Amino acid sequence: MPTLHWIGKDKVINHHMDVPFKVLEHKYTFDNGTQTEASPLGGGLEGASGNKIIHGDNLEALKALLPEYEGRIKCIYIDPPYNTGNEGWVYNDNVNDPKIKKWLGKVVGKEFEDLSRHDKWLCMMYPRLKLLQKLLSNDGVIFISIDDNEQANLKLICDEIFGGGNFVTDLIWRSADSSNNDAKQFSIDYNHTLIYSKALSWQPNKLDRTEENNLHYKNPDNDPNGPWFSGNISSPNPRPNLTFDIISPNGTIIKPPKNGWRWKKERIDEMIERGEIIYSEDETRIIKKTYLKDQSGIVPSNIWWDVEETGHNRNAKYELIKIFNELKTSEIFKTPKPIKFIDKILKIATDRDSIILDSFAGSGTTAHAILNLNKQDNGNRKFIIVEMEDYVEAVTSERIKRAINGFGEGNKKTEGTGGSFDFYELGQPLFLEDGNLNEMVGVEKIRQYVYYTETKTPLSEPGFSRLNDGHESFLGVANETAYYFHYDANGITTLDHAFLATMKTKAGQYVIYADNCLLTKDFMTKHNIIFKKIPRDITRF
Incomplete structure (x- = not known):
């Protein structure tokens, strides 16, 4: 398997083991509109929800979570810096943030001055991904959003950390609702989301069927089993032993598909007798009925192009503006993720009791989406989100408070989700x-x-x-x-x-x-x- 090498890799490949274990200092509990400050002596006041917002370096926060959460996180979603070189906002996207620079200088040493922008990004990401892999449950999955600047590098280090065989797919999400005609070369209309599982056996949940999914199911012969669709009758692989002819009632010879039939002759005869396979009107072919009643859901696609279904970056900015009328959050977050996008990920990767982690929390979209989904299906999903920037109180946790309580005014007011969370700061090393x-x-x-x-x-x-x-x-x-x-x-x-x-x-x-x-x-x-x-x-x- 190809591996990626960069300046500083030898210093960070096992750095996650040297990260000091720090305790989480409980600051307050927010429960359905009421905030209760923690005792100065600490302990005993955490809420029962299991939801956590942690302020601090996410590398140290991930280490602090290991004793309680190693191997327990069902779904991880992260939206790390894309390393675009854009320094025009507070969560600096070219890893020149003073905190990251200080950390790199300490860990990598003198080689730090020789690091390119890509070297620095890889040094920052590698130990964090190592800890995330430890936290992931055996039936868990991680989603990592990225763009073309680091997608290739991210794929290689994830193959190394999670195992190339555990790569699920590169999910393509249309992040822009319209092409940018001011682009210098090509309009950037989509982002990548790399998906890795902890085990090869991981399977996504099927998504709910829509009316559009069901349009091609008809019932022209008034079958008592209901609407049906013509299913595949060909073997997916060459099967010479299944290349027999079928004789129709009027004596027409029906030749097998190129790879052979999907089933043995005895099985086909049984399905014809039961009416699951029928002949075409001219009896030149057979038709396998796939019934709508047997379709529990649809397998998710790895192209999410419908902006009405999954939202887009501009839509996500409107969501923030609606929540924060008095804060210029759109100036802080240039490319936030919409709730619909995270919601679809949660439906694919979680059950109603899952623990979900986002260690690059930003504005708190992941936690907001979890609260929304819990309200919809009466779930008990728990979120753990980590944010290192100082806006964590003014934006991240404040957004979750407003989501719980409801926000807006008059007939435009959005009803609250209800719920609670605990807020923590990283404390002293143990x-x-x-x-x-x-x-x-x-x-x-x-x-x-x-x-x-x-x-x-x-x-x-x-x-x-x-x-x-x-x-x-x-x-x-x-x-x-x-x-x-x-x-x-x-x-x-x-x-x-x-x-x-x-x-x-x-x-x-x-x-x-x-x-x-x-x-x-x-x-x-x-x-x-x-x-x-x-x-x-x-x-x-």
Whole structure:
């Protein structure tokens, strides 16, 4: 398989492993019009919706999501910078954003000065795609919108990260509602959206049939099974054993198609007897009936050219203007995605309980589309969106608040979707550069992290597990294993017989974290105790 090489690749190919794990600092919950600020002490106030808006560098945010969401995201949609060279707006499209430049200089080093615009873009994208691949579920799929500037490069690095065999298609979306006659060479009327699955077996949901899809279904012979359409009777591949003649009732010889018939003679005879296959009026051919009643949906096309069905960039700007009368959002977002476009992706790739991630959130279209679809089909889809720019509060989260509450005035008012979300900022790293725990994040965050690394399930409400057991080090029980985190920010902790005497929970096995252990290996084996040293044995993501 061809691979792509660029200046700085060797520095970023495994950089996702070196990204510090930072905790998410909960700032507030917005629930059906009411905003509740988080406690300064943190914890315990997150809403129950599971919807998250995260402000911060999406590379660090993706790393922060791993403990809870690795392998759980059903659908990822991202609309990253297209690297067009256009610097005329806040989400700078040629990766010369000061935050990206600082990051590249730190990670790539002296080679940074030699990087071309394409090198920089690839260095920025590669580790983010590596983390997105980890977050994707085994039955999940990722959609990445891009234009011609980086489409070829993106295809090659996605083949490398997701596997060339997991490439689904290059979806062509007509992003402009009319050709640009002022274009210097060719009018740019469409964008690419590369689609990759986590597994080869992934299949898209079929889309609802439209009246137009059903127009060619007729019932000229009053078949009791209803309208039908002439289906394919030819084998898709050459089948010499299926190249037999068929004799019609009046003796006409009907020759087989070039590749042979689709079925054996016995099967065709049965279908003729049941009326599923009929002869043409002149009996020179046979007709296979494909009934409308058996068509549950249509397989999605990889060309989306109908702007009425999927929207376009100008339409998306109108959507923003309608939501934000007082903000000049059209000046911030030159090519936003319309809700209809994201809606169609969601219908293809999600079910009603899916988790959807967008780590280049922009104006928040993905979250808005999810809320709309949940309202339509009473779904429980959850969104996680990440935005690094400072407009996240004024635009991204504000848009979701207005979508939930409703927006506009008078008879033009759009009814709210209802719903809620939690807003987070990226906080302190969990581990210091020397490998020790960062006590500034708070013991509760450390406990939550440790329990999740062990069980892949979230820790109960802060303090609940300790109240349940009566032991300050108790985390919880999962799969008949009791977990204890014996930690003291001001001293050394030891796993010994005195500590064991304070434990009350009965379990088949015990995993106990501490600084030191004085128990013998034989004793721990006999009593099913596993000692893990702090911080050495805490899993790093």
